Amino acid sequence: MALSLCNLVSRNSLAPLPIGRLLLSTRGLQTFSLPDLPYDYGALEPTISGEIMMLHHQKHHQTYVTNYNKALEQLDDAMNRGDPSTVVKLQSALKFNGGGHINHSIFWKNLAPVNEGGGEPPRGSLGWAIDTDFGSLESLKQKMNAEGAALQGSGWVWLGVDKELKRLVVETTANQDPLVTKGPSLVPLIGLDVWEHAYYLQYKNVKPDYLNNIWKVINWKYASNVYEKESA
Amino acid sequence: MAAGSTAINFSTPCALFPCQPLSLGFSRSSFHRHQAAKNQNALEPHMSQETLSYHWGKHHRGYVENLNKQITGTELDGMLLEDIIFLTYNRGDILPPFNNAAQIWNHEFFWESMKPDGGGKPTGDLLELIKRDFGSIDTFMEEFRAAASTQFGSGWAWLAYKANRLDVGNAVNPSPADEDKKLVVVKSPNAVNPLVWDYYPLLVIDVWEHAYILDFEARRADYISIFMEKLVSWEAVGSRLEMAKAQAAERESEERRRQEEEEKNAGDAEAVEMYLDSNSDEPEAD
Numbered sequence: 470m471a472l473s474l475c476n477l478v479s480r481n482s483l484a485p486l487p488i489g490r491l492l493l494s495t496r497g498l499q500t501f502s503l504p505d506l507p508y509d510y511g512a513l514e515p516t517i518s519g520e521i522m523m524l525h526h527q528k529h530h531q532t533y534v535t536n537y538n539k540a541l542e543q544l545d546d547a548m549n550r551g552d553p554s555t556v557v558k559l560q561s562a563l564k565f566n567g568g569g570h571i572n573h574s575i576f577w578k579n580l581a582p583v584n585e586g587g588g589e590p591p592r593g594s595l596g597w598a599i600d601t602d603f604g605s606l607e608s609l610k611q612k613m614n615a616e617g618a619a620l621q622g623s624g625w626v627w628l629g630v631d632k633e634l635k636r637l638v639v640e641t642t643a644n645q646d647p648l649v650t651k652g653p654s655l656v657p658l659i660g661l662d663v664w665e666h667a668y669y670l671q672y673k674n675v676k677p678d679y680l681n682n683i684w685k686v687i688n689w690k691y692a693s694n695v696y697e698k699e700s701a
Numbered sequence: 702m703a704a705g706s707t708a709i710n711f712s713t714p715c716a717l718f719p720c721q722p723l724s725l726g727f728s729r730s731s732f733h734r735h736q737a738a739k740n741q742n743a744l745e746p747h748m749s750q751e752t753l754s755y756h757w758g759k760h761h762r763g764y765v766e767n768l769n770k771q772i773t774g775t776e777l778d779g780m781l782l783e784d785i786i787f788l789t790y791n792r793g794d795i796l797p798p799f800n801n802a803a804q805i806w807n808h809e810f811f812w813e814s815m816k817p818d819g820g821g822k823p824t825g826d827l828l829e830l831i832k833r834d835f836g837s838i839d840t841f842m843e844e845f846r847a848a849a850s851t852q853f854g855s856g857w858a859w860l861a862y863k864a865n866r867l868d869v870g871n872a873v874n875p876s877p878a879d880e881d882k883k884l885v886v887v888k889s890p891n892a893v894n895p896l897v898w899d900y901y902p903l904l905v906i907d908v909w910e911h912a913y914i915l916d917f918e919a920r921r922a923d924y925i926s927i928f929m930e931k932l933v934s935w936e937a938v939g940s941r942l943e944m945a946k947a948q949a950a951e952r953e954s955e956e957r958r959r960q961e962e963e964e965k966n967a968g969d970a971e972a973v974e975m976y977l978d979s980n981s982d983e984p985e986a987d
């Protein structure tokens with residue numbers, strides 16, 4: 470069928486070829502899988518319960534991955550068939566599920582058990598940048614906590630770096646929108662998941678308690694690495 | 702509601718004890734329920750006491766307390782809740798009190814949409830309209846479930862009565878007919894509800910995670926099924942439909958009356974002289 474033809478032929482120029490739009494790139498469809506956590510489910514206790522970590526990873530994140538792959542397959546099929554209305558219709562499922570996969574993949578790296586550096590304040594260039602742009606680490610935490618508490622519905626609070634303006638930013642996104650939807654030059658450093666599934670089983674409706682506590686397991690080493698790479 | 706009245710009362714939901722749904726219509730002037738809730742386990746085992754204690758006791762109560770804080774001493778103080786919702790929705794450019802006001806309304810409506818030993822099937826006029834507008838009960842249920850499952854993030858899924866009215870200053874549907882008024886399934890994000898689209902809500906399911914996470918964890922589909930099979934109060938939906946139809950009829954007769962009056966006034970006025978542009982007869986091309 471058209472798909473197997475695609476795998477045989479490589480197309481380097483944009484000039485139209487006789488077979489018309491049946492020819493596409495040789496890349497097969499790449500699908501995604503759930504990344505492993507770098508620590509046990511219970512390793513973030515008592516800040517985040519093992520029960521939440523397991524459900525969050527195995528159910529929620531896995532569902533985003535599964536549905537993202539499904540949407541990608543449907544997109545691939547629609548593109549091959551030249552079906553623009555299906556392509557457009559799939560955009561919200563791609564954004565939601567793809568965003569969910571992107572955001573949660575970052576989130577697991579944003580967290581670390583206390584005995585592996587979770588909660589240790591950032592040193593080096595990120596530490597200085599925080600002091601410069603926010604006054605102090607405490608001030609940054611308060612700002613992010615306030616944004617998180619005020620966020621209506623589901624979403625994320627981000628510490629990001631604007632790689633064009635060379636400046637740290639605090640932003641929120643709704644639902645599973647990745648940080649880049651707030652600005653193409655924004656790179657996420659720390660994301661706080663404020664969907665209810667991230668805290669409710671343990672903190673119930675008291676979102677501010679969750680936000681106050683999560684800093685105890687934030688992995689600033691990862692954030693510093695990303696920041697240094699983007700600032701290089 | 703008394704003018705200049707005070708805070709919005711935190712009412713106890715109807716579903717927690719046997720009662721008649723009170724003044725469910727838009728013009729309801731009171732969202733007080735003066736009865737005390739007997740117990741929060743009235744919807745067990747389908748919706749747990751624990752869920753009710755947080756959902757009603759913390760979330761719903763919190764919206765009431767927060768709205769009162771926001772509106773005390775302002776022009777919104779003393780207004781009907783529905784009017785606060787319209788005003789603060791602000792055609793989509795949402796003002797801060799909207800989230801609290803709409804969530805109060807939404808949660809009241811949600812509790813009233815359920816009852817112990819709920820479920821079963823709709824009957825009477827409601828059943829007829831469902832069959833007319835969806836084809837069958839099963840198709841309607843499918844569409845409702847789908848809306849509830851695919852509301853990304855927080856929000857609500859609704860069955861609503863949509864009267865086909867033109868939303869232009871002086872235009873009316875020239876020949877309003879019953880067929881123009883339809884049942885529709887819609888979903889809405891966060892606090893938004895169909896009041897802002899001028900629909901008449903008939904049924905709602907809350908799909909914010911806090912509504913089902915304690916009882917169902919991530920399994921929203923199971924929660925939706927249980928809601929449809931064991932909790933929904935078709936009596937409440939049916940009586941709301943009657944009120945929706947009555948309101949639509951009343952609006953139509955008001956519009957007819959206004960139209961008749963305008964025509965009458967136009968006939969009474971002196972004829973207006975019309976002046977033609979003196980160049981109007983010349984050809985446009987040079």
